Amino acid sequence: MDSKNPHAGHRSRMRKRFLASGFDALYEHELLELLLFYARPVVNTNNIAHALTDEFGSLGKALSADKDKLCEIDGMGSSGALFMKLMYDFSTSYLKRSHSSETLNTVKQLSDCISEQFSSSQAKICNILCLSSQSELLRSITLPVDDITKGSISQKELAAMILKSGAFSVCIGLNHGNDLALPNDSDFIVTRIFAEILSAIGISFRDCIIYGNENCFSMRSNGAFSFR
């Protein structure tokens, strides 16, 4: 579709400018024009952008405007108005970070969370808890331990996964199923791998918790491993 679109080159350049230097690189009406690319894929959106700014005053006000009033602007249509409303909703939702996810501050809370993850499984799996700076649980990633020790998942991929979650610190859980909750050689290998990766990407390593037979063993509390 792009090759037939006479505006394709201009749009592509604008997108590249935005990606290269972020919001500060574009003026408000250019941002509006860029935004409208998605609402109106074929036409020149520059005119519509100017019409919107003339009517509402600024990008912010255009975003917050009433849907019916947006429809009335030449070139917008109901689909364009719907898109603007959608972007407004996304933006306000982005600011209201929900802090309702559980906070895992203490070893007990971490252990409880790990226990829940592993309670019904016998599989030798590793659970990576990605935590925010306020110890909220951002994401939980489950992987087979073998993939980590045998290198089927590279260190780079592990690092990428953790970075993508936006974590400030990480706690890992290792499942021993019905066996004793005491660290074995494989556990130490996994812990060392994580310690290396985390220290390389600047994310702090909270703890490694072994779960076995309904008990939890925190490597940090027991001094089994030195977490910096």
Next chain:
Amino acid sequence: MADKEKKLRRELLRNKYNDKGFDALTEEEKLELLLSFSCTGDTAQLAKELLSEYGSINALADADTELLMKDKKVSEQASVLIKLIPCLSRTLYLERFKITTLNSSDSAKSFFTSHFIGAVGEQLIITAVNKRFRVVNTKVLAFGSPSQTYASYRDIADFAVKSSCTIFFMAHNHPQGVSRPSDSDILFTKNVSNTLLRLGSVLADHIIIGADSAFSFRESGLIPNFSSSTLTGYSCK
């Protein structure tokens, strides 16, 4: 999924959003709806995959675009659309809470918080204000990796000398971290304060913006220059 099915699905989703509003949609549906404006492929599948990788739409919006585009399924159009979310958030925030005067540590914290909304990675900025603490201009001094942000004292001196202002603010962000200053932050602030004094200017404050909190160096009492003389016109807690 057949084209006809896809088209029907999109219509249904748009109607659902239109009739019931944003909050009636699941996280997956929201993302699918967003992506339907940027690509013609199987947006339901893509939305599902992206959410399982990033956890939430907000985490996706915070992601580094280069990292995002490494995934072949994510086109440039889609990345830009996703990146527009924090960009527009910032615009809306600035509209609502427009701060132009930094005459207190609270207003300085709000000002810099709004500046760093949606910022990926660490940034160090310097802001010049006039005698009434009204913001004159801001310059980004350095972009850094999560562990260190480098800025030469020369760039700071350069900015200060070229400016007609004599009062300056520094600020940097800790994108996923707490706003506590590191030892190098403290040393850096002491040095910048001295540099500016020698140039006949003054460093009003150095603000650190963390994920959920803000820190003011002048409030903290960590910098001798700050504690030894109060800055008239700037109120701290």
